[in-house]
Amino acid sequence: MWGPEGLDEVEAELLGPPEELKGRDVLEIGAGAAQCSRWLAAQGARPVALDISHRQLQHALRIGGTFPLVCADAGALPFADGSFDLACSAYGALPFVADPRQVLREVHRVLRPGGRLVFSVTHPIRWAFPDEPGPEGLSVSGSYFDRTPYVEQDEEGRAVYVEHHRTLGDRVRDVVASGFRLVDLVEPEWPAWNTSEWGGWSPLRGNLIPGTAIFVCVRD
Ligand SMILES: C[S@@+](CC[C@H](N)C(=O)[O-])C[C@H]1O[C@@H](n2cnc3c(N)ncnc32)[C@H](O)[C@@H]1O
Numbered sequence: 001m002w003g004p005e006g007l008d009e010v011e012a013e014l015l016g017p018p019e020e021l022k023g024r025d026v027l028e029i030g031a032g033a034a035q036c037s038r039w040l041a042a043q044g045a046r047p048v049a050l051d052i053s054h055r056q057l058q059h060a061l062r063i064g065g066t067f068p069l070v071c072a073d074a075g076a077l078p079f080a081d082g083s084f085d086l087a088c089s090a091y092g093a094l095p096f097v098a099d100p101r102q103v104l105r106e107v108h109r110v111l112r113p114g115g116r117l118v119f120s121v122t123h124p125i126r127w128a129f130p131d132e133p134g135p136e137g138l139s140v141s142g143s144y145f146d147r148t149p150y151v152e153q154d155e156e157g158r159a160v161y162v163e164h165h166r167t168l169g170d171r172v173r174d175v176v177a178s179g180f181r182l183v184d185l186v187e188p189e190w191p192a193w194n195t196s197e198w199g200g201w202s203p204l205r206g207n208l209i210p211g212t213a214i215f216v217c218v219r220d
Pocket residue numbers: 029030031032033034035050051052053056072073074075089090091092093094096097
């Protein structure tokens with residue numbers, strides 16, 4: 001699943017035709033409980049699920065799967081050059097790091113020539129709106145161009161949650177500067193069947209403004 005709209009890889013085929021996934025080495029970045037890797041393994045691919053959170057990987061272990069789980073920072077991938085055919089990330093790592101180019105350069109390094117990276121992030125336009133599912137989430141409340149990160153702190157003032165905003169142009173430049181060719185930028189439309197509200201995502205907003213941006217990149 002690429003985002004809250006509900007676009008899944010069966011429908012989107014952004015990693016390529018499903019029959020070509022068989023036997024492919026795939027790195028999932030910011031895997032969380034490794035839902036994507038579980039699906040990839042079921043297609044016959046050979047996924048490796050990577051996340052910086054040990055806790056998330058414990059959830060992945062509990063749910064099960066026969067692929068490796070790796071606890072590491074996406075900005076310092078513990079793999080040799082050219083280890084993977086494909087890399088994917090659904091809202092993993094990239095929105096949460098101050099230096100996304102470091103992550104993209106690392107993914108570029110561990111992909112084989114011709115390899116493909118597909119990643120989804122919150123659509124940058126959402127930054128300008130309150131993160132509310134109702135009508136209040138439809139009026140611009142901040143600057144799209146303000147790159148100050150969103151930070152939540154605990155009582156001791158330690159950052160416990162951070163999101164970094166990049167404009168659409170920033171993201172394109174990050175991809176290109178890291179050595180990738182951008183071959184598609186998918187903005188999934190809100191489908192009629194999806195009636196659920198989740199956080200700031202809702203049919204009301206989804207029908208009017210994009211919520212997810214999916215970047216399809218090739219390592220030439
Ligand atoms: C919003 S969750 C997405 C999880 C999963 N991809 C999914 O679709 O449910 C973001 C994940 O990125 C991980 N993450 C954040 N920063 C990271 C980093 N620097 N390196 C690796 N993983 C990171 C978090 O621990 C979290 O599991």
